[in-house]
Amino acid sequence: MDSKSIMYLPSQQISEGEILVKGKTLGRWKTKKFLIDEEQRVFALKSSQAKKKQKPFYLEYYKLEIREKKKDKISFDLISKAGGKSVTLGLQNEQQANAIINLLQKLIMKEDSIQKQQLEEQQQKLLNEQTIANSHQWAFEKIDYEIPCFFDTSEIRENIHQIRKGQQKLEHFQMVYQQQTCQIYKNVENHHHFMSFIEYEGNCCETIIQNLTDNNKINQWNPFVSQNESKLIKELVEDKSFQICEIRQLTNLFVFKREFQYLRHHLKIDNIDFIVQKQIDQRPKTKLNQGSLKYGLWSVQYKNNITKVCYVTEQSILGLSYPDEDSYLTQVFLQQISNVNQASILKTQIQNVENPQTNIIITHEKSKEVIHQLEQQNLEKQEINIQNKVVQENNKQNKEEDDQFFDCEEQDAIDEMNDKLFIVETVANKQLIQDDVVKDVYEQNARRQSILPLQIDTQDNNIQDWVEKKMKQVLQGGYCSLSINVKHQLCPKESGQQRQFLTEQEGGHYIFRKDFIREEKNGGLKVINEEKLAAQKAVIKFLITRIGASLLMGKSITGISMPVTIFEARSNTERVCSSMGFAPIYLEDAAQSSDIYYRIKQCAAFQFGFIFMYISCEKPFNPILGETFQGFYDSCPIYCEQISHHPPICAIQMYGRSYKIDGQLELVANFHSNSVVGRNVGTFKITFENPHQEVLLTFAPGSLNGTTYGDKVLNYLEKQFIIDFKNKIILETTFNPEKKYCQFFDVEYINQLDYLCGAICDVSDSAILRYQKEGYRKYKGLDLKQDIKQVRHKIKGIWINEVKVDNQKLISIQNDYPIKLQLAQYPIPSDATFRMDLLWWKLKNFDQSQQWKEKLEILQRQDRKLREQKTKKKK
Structure with a gap:
């Protein structure tokens, strides 16, 4: 050991050198560098990795013990007095080992004398002071007892x-x-x-x-x-x-x-x-x-x-x-x-x-009093039990089937659930909370949390009041406990009310709004909303400004956040759930039938309805890892959770009457010089009861042309499928098909970009096996010559208008309407409706929304780094 002393700071002497450290697992010795700070009485081992910090051992909390003396080395232990980590050290040179041991022992023993001196000085100071009643320090009496250091x-x-x-x-x-x-x-x-x-x-x-x-x-x-x-x-x-x-x-x-x-x-x-x-x-x-x-x-x-x-x-x-x-x-x-x-x-x-x-x-009288108290408490418990029974009876009368609960017991689920709580600051939102703040949300609703007739929240006509209510629920505290105590519904209920249909949005058609019209010449949806087009064109100027500022400050441009002005007031978790409004209409009808082909037709209607409803000329907010969304369609619960950040994947569940939907979708976007292609990569599995049948759905990608110049026109591309593995049935739908493809199914050909055709077919075993082998990412579709055994039903139509099966209407955008999505009244605090950037967006306060969006993105990137580090350690 080439030990040397350095004057690191005035009156602070640092000794450094090399020493052997015994590993805990295999018991092997490893050479490491060390520092001894005599002034601070710290012994520190330097890590071999430059990024890691030193591991300090504060000698005031340790004692020194000689472990063993052998010819090749002398070893000794630093043992924690407080049950902390201990370390075994060693040196081959006996003279150097003795020097280090004596120095460490001197610094450890020095602590006792310093403590005594400090106590004496403190006692003397207290005796000289007459009063410290108005001081910020606490008064101490003479210390006449011992406590472990x-x-x-x-x-x-x-x-x-x-x-x-x-x-x-x-x-x-x-x-x-x-x-x-x-x-x-x-x-x-x-x-x-x-x-x-x-x-x-x-x-x-x-x-x-x-x-x-x-x-x-x-x-x-x-x-x-x-x-x-x-x-x-x-x-x-x-x-x-x-x-x-x-x-x-x-x-x-x-x-x-x-x-x-x-x-x-x-x-x-x-x-x-x-x-x-x-x-x-x-x-x-x-x-x-x-x-x-x-x-x-x-x-x-x-x-x-x-x-x-x-x-x-x-x-x-x-x-x-x-x-x-x-x-x-x-x-x-x-x-x-x-x-x-x-x-x-x-x-x-x-x-x-x-x-x-x-x-x-x-005494006897006292024991009587005690027994009376116990009996009184038992009576109170019995009264509570009776009240609970009454509540249960009321719930049965209201057909409240709230017997199931979330199950998140696994450790991975715990980590993800902890990540969901992303609302981290309240200072910026104090202006929303007035002096006469209403009572705590928990106190307001505790009396009715067990007898909720419906767990549905409706947005008020005054959006500002609704947003303020959402902010107060989280910022005042107590809401978390309330949402936990609510039994979240996992079964559909008999609504007993007339269905509420979504017929318009933003003063226009429920899909087109005031944003689109059909491009009559070539087909597709043309963007006509000049205000939104102007906001999207301003993005280029925004990004150039941000990139220039980042380069001048020496920052990376990868962290530049897109402006919220081109976003819509929804997270993608809500957007996916909002696209499932046709499920109660078509899938509930399919569940009542035992005809497997009729069920697939109705699944196709739901499939088209999903891609129709997902259309928007604005970008949704990127979900945060662990973000959730809860809602209802005709008293059927739907849940969504962002289970992966990179790649962005959300999981969806919907509990319908005699059917269930389970899905995972990854949002993928490919940018080109004058277009962008986005797709929901993944599948929906629909499970029917009585008789049991499972079908798998995939979705076609959408393309938006004219992102740089020209008119912006939206269309769907390529193919989408519905597959029944057990019954060996595949429905293949092709958007903008070739003429030969239409001729194969004996379907008329229309030269329009928004035209589609396809068929429900009985297929061979090899067709099913090929899909199972390639998966939904690589599967390209049926081999028309070898895979098809029999064509059962033919599909065609202009998807912007109407789709037909065997020349009969399947779904019409103009005449068929989805069920209106209703928000959960007491969602868990990770729900997308609690996101501060979205709430500020709804109030049209884009500056606050932008600040919160960037803040959450920074937290997301930091979280990702920590997860990557943890994954590397496990490997």
Whole structure:
């Protein structure tokens, strides 16, 4: 080791060199560079990878032990006093090894003398001060007790001091919960900081201490702590502390189980029991996400026939959308502890009356009072059960079949659900929340959440009021809990109402709006909305400005965000769901028939309806990974989730009457000099009941010509298919077919770009096998000479107008209307309707919308990098 000393900074000496480090897995020694900062008393190992940071070992938390002396090397350990990571080091040169060992031992021993000196200086300073009542610092009495150095932090000592004096300072706290003898306060300046106070009649200190320190009983104390998974990892004999791995189950759709690792120490001062908890930096024991417990301090004392319990903590569940929601879940956790089983404490007291070894004595009259309290609580529970039964009966009368729930228990689903909570700031939106803000959404709706007749939200005529309502629901907190408690519908309901059809949009035809007309000469949809055309032309100027600014600032142009002025007020998740309005009309009719060919005809009508409804001359907002959308068509629920960001893939489910739709679509766009081709690459699987039948649908790509010059005209290209594997049936539809193709099926040929033709055919085994081999990405269609056994039904038409089967109308854009999509009233907060960039767009505030869009895109890119890094580590 070529050790050398460098004057790194004034009065800060750094020693560096090379040392052997023993690996934990195979036990192999590896040479690494190290630094010893004598001023800061830090020993650090340099990583071999330049991008990684140094791994520091703060010597105040470690002790040194000689491991073994052999001819080839001398090894020694740095062992954590707080249950953290330890490291085994070694050197071959005995003289150099002794020098390093002596230096480390000197720095470790130096810590004790420094601490004593600091304590003496602090005590002397406190004695010289007459008063600090108006100071921002806390007053300390003379420290007359010992606490392990790991727990000796200013926060813990300050709170112990306050509890001993009985003067908890609450000027920066507000009460967030109160019930009988329990209060919970939250620090208004730090949403992670809480104080809880509980009182019990009689002396039940021993029972409470047992519940807090015995791992088998703490699960009875708090139902959120998992009994089978939480465990004591090890006992630190040196300071009589215990390392705990605590698993909390919050019964929350977005925050499932969380692992908390901390050290726990029990001490007694002035007849007050203190239980100290503090988080440790330790490798996770499970695959769960990690929560944060900066510190926790329990105090239990008996005085004037009252057992007083105080819990001061700074902790976080982590993984949530915004501070208020994280604070709310922490509050719920503390509330469970506070409500804990006052009945169980009372029962313990009654049991101890009959136990002569107990120190708790309860009189006969007192036991009667306790029993009366328990009976009263049982009566209240019975009343609640009766009320719940009444609600269930009402739900049955209203035909509310809400028995199914979401299942997101897998770890990957947990990660994705955590990613859904993308609304991260509230400062920019405070102008929407007036001084007379309505009461919390949770309080408003808690009474009716179990008896909702329909979970449908309708946009008010005043879009500003609707947007403000959506913003308030998220920003005020509590809404997350409400949406979780609502039983999300997974089965279709009998609507009992007349169907609501979508007949127009934006003052025009429900598909064409005021944006398109048919191009009579060649066929297709011509864009005629001059306002939208002008906005799209302005994109070039916008991009040139952004590119120039990025180059001048030395930034990459890959992060340039498209202007929101060319977007529509929908995310692609909503746009896909909005395109399925023909499903209840055609697929429900198909489900009532047992004719497999008739079902395929109706599936074709739905297939055409989907591509018609998807048409728009504006771009949808790109979905965020984990974004969802919930809605209803004629009381049939539809759900969509963005399950991949790159490539962008969304998953769709719809539960119809006697049928079900499952699909995955990847939105792909190919840009050319004067056109863009977009397609939904993927399939829809439609499953019918009674009799069972499964069919697979693919969709044709769309082309928009004239993106640079000339008229903008939209058309569909190539082919789309419907395939029944079991019955060996394929429906092939070709857009803008060749004349020979039409002649093969004996269908008239029309030289128009929007003309289509095809047929429902019985096919050979080889045709089915070829599709299964090539998949929907590569499959090009039927071999007309070899694959077709029999042509069953012929299809033709101008898709902009009408499509026919065997010269009979199948679907007409002019005369057939889809069902109107209704939004879910209580969607989960990852729903696309809660996106701030979309909400601002609806208010026509494009500057705010642009800012939020760019902010979310930055978060998306950062999230992608983290996922890629994690994937590389797994490999």
